[in-house]
Amino acid sequence: MVTIQQLSQELGIGVDTLRVWERRFGFPTPERNARGHRLYSPAEIDDLRIIKKLQNMGHRPKQLFALSAAERMELLNQQQPDDSHQDVQYLVTTVAASQVEKELRIQLQQRGVEAFVLEFAVPLLAVMDRGWLTGELSIAREHLLSDCLTVILKEQLIPRKVAPxxxxxxxxxxxxxxxxxxxxxxxxxxxxxxxxxxxxxxxxxxxxxxxxxxxxxxxxxxxxxxxxxxxxxxxxxxxxxxxxxxxxxxxxxxxxxxxxxxxxxxxxxxxxxxxxxxxxxxxxxxxxx
Amino acid sequence: MVTIQQLSQELGIGVDTLRVWERRFGFPTPERNARGHRLYSPAEIDDLRIIKKLQNMGHRPKQLFALSAAERMELLNQQQPDDSHQDVQYLVTTVAASQVEKELRIQLQQRGVEAFVLEFAVPLLAVMDRGWLTGELSIAREHLLSDCLTVILKEQLIPRKVAPxxxxxxxxxxxxxxxxxxxxxxxxxxxxxxxxxxxxxxxxxxxxxxxxxxxxxxxxxxxxxxxxxxxxxxxxxxxxxxxxxxxxxxxxxxxxxxxxxxxxxxxxxxxxxxxxxxxxxxxxxxxxx
DNA sequence: CCATTGATTTGTCCTAGACAATGTTATAGT
DNA sequence: ACTATAACATTGTCTAGGACAAATCAATGG
Missing domain, CATH: 3.40.50.280 (Cobalamin-binding domain)
Known part of the structure; x- marks a missing residue:
């Protein structure tokens, strides 16, 4: 159970916006504590996360709130084709903590810097984003992945003396x-x-x-x-x-x-x-x- | 001129808090635009920054709002003795962008890691904090300093195999x-x-x-x-x-x-x-x- | 097919009131 | 004189419902 403030912070949706959605669309309908303060359930949070994502993808609130939670979920799956490569998915879901860096370096070696970025890192970020949305990707793993990736990428920055x-x-x-x-x-x-x-x-x-x-x-x-x-x-x-x-x-x-x-x-x-x-x-x- | 939202974000003070301060203490008294929305002036922002700082140092709002802006400033100077070393002050105010990293590395060489952290980095952060408060330290310089410091410090992290x-x-x-x-x-x-x-x-x-x-x-x-x-x-x-x-x-x-x-x-x-x-x-x- | 206009949607801000959590002061008891 | 307890004051966060500009959509005319 989460207060409106915490929810706002987590989702990046203003406190006022959350209240006005409830007033206008009747959703979400959080419980209230003894004081009458809103308390949001995990289910509502997940749903709102999806709404936010769809909104970012260009949908308007009115349309989204007219749908059911299931329909919104379907809409999301439909719009965000799951074009992930096997090796990327593998990193996000399966690999042990101690092996992540090694795996990333292997990919870098095989592909070279430019292809690594374009063909591997980009899909990786997409899959991580998706995993974060659905809750498949734990924060711990997400952190480890982005940490390793940051370190490795920063290493690839070549110092240049006379250059733009x-x-x-x-x-x-x-x-x-x-x-x-x-x-x-x-x-x-x-x-x-x-x-x-x-x-x-x-x-x-x-x-x-x-x-x-x-x-x-x-x-x-x-x-x-x-x-x-x-x-x-x-x-x-x-x-x-x-x-x-x-x-x-x-x-x-x-x-x-x-x-x-x-x-x-x-x-x-x-x-x-x-x-x-x-x-x-x-x-x-x-x-x- | 800044909206209440922007101000809240910049100072880390809730929007509601800013409004209730105005209601209760009559300060700040921002101008209003045609819609009646608050617009805060740079002077008010500076003053609020000082209030926030003093509050963090343990003062209660009631006391602080009873003082004038000048008295608050004085209180701050009094409580925060300016014990900065010369070489630290020098880095914050004078050194050219291209020399910052070199200067930091010299200090590190001279002192060794532990003394560098305790006797140089700590006062440096304090002076930077103070400079940020008074506006002496531009964001550009602050960024450069913390960036260089971060890079150098991270280099000092020694990998340890069997260790807590x-x-x-x-x-x-x-x-x-x-x-x-x-x-x-x-x-x-x-x-x-x-x-x-x-x-x-x-x-x-x-x-x-x-x-x-x-x-x-x-x-x-x-x-x-x-x-x-x-x-x-x-x-x-x-x-x-x-x-x-x-x-x-x-x-x-x-x-x-x-x-x-x-x-x-x-x-x-x-x-x-x-x-x-x-x-x-x-x-x-x-x-x- | 593109620009203009009018209607609708949407987010942010407003006021004023409420209240729990925290901090402060006064009172009584050892 | 010092500590526990109670009464009182302060402070931040929440509530409700209203308002309105900016953004978007729909319809019209060139």
Missing amino acids: KVIFMTLSGERHKLGLLLSAVLFNQHGCECHLVLEELPVAEINAMVDFLNADAIALSFSVQTTPRQAKQDLAWLRKTLPKHLKIIAGGFALRDGLHLPGISVCTDLDQISSLCAREFPKSAGNQN | KVIFMTLSGERHKLGLLLSAVLFNQHGCECHLVLEELPVAEINAMVDFLNADAIALSFSVQTTPRQAKQDLAWLRKTLPKHLKIIAGGFALRDGLHLPGISVCTDLDQISSLCAREFPKSAGNQN
């Missing part, structure tokens, strides 16, 4: 960290020096950060939480505010529908990074590593 | 990360294998985590946010829930007044770690590294 310097960050506060790290590794493979700013940074501080680190470009990742509208607005403001010579690269799920803004390179898929680097940072520009 | 395995974590959600890392490095110096869990972990998941990693002890750090009462309650519950053979080590500012619970080692200062290790993990117990 790119700062990677997110605007809104989310722990999108692994996704950012993946793209940083790819940019690094294609000749960039990468600097990760994983904490959340107020928009107003970006300029100071760019100056301070003397960067040539910033790469912004917009998480599912951010609405496309908000992303577009933020990007326009940044392009206006930041110095002209600074390149802005935008990516992330919030931009899936594309976007066209002058002076901003959009990259909706990690596959595109290779060509994006070739375009934005041509070797002729003097960065002989 | 300790998991470091916080219960409530705060980014106490550097503090935890400091103590982990010290425990590592005294022969422990350390595993850091920096994300916030629901209390109920701790047991699973301990099992999964096969740990001998957990070290919990309670941040300033946690009330001593809450900390005591959580610890008692954990001691009852977790297996008997698992050692529990508790530390952090929330326990500054001491605490006596059977089966729990309390450690209010990093200085005590050396003796604590000797007591809890005697070398004779079979851990020949």
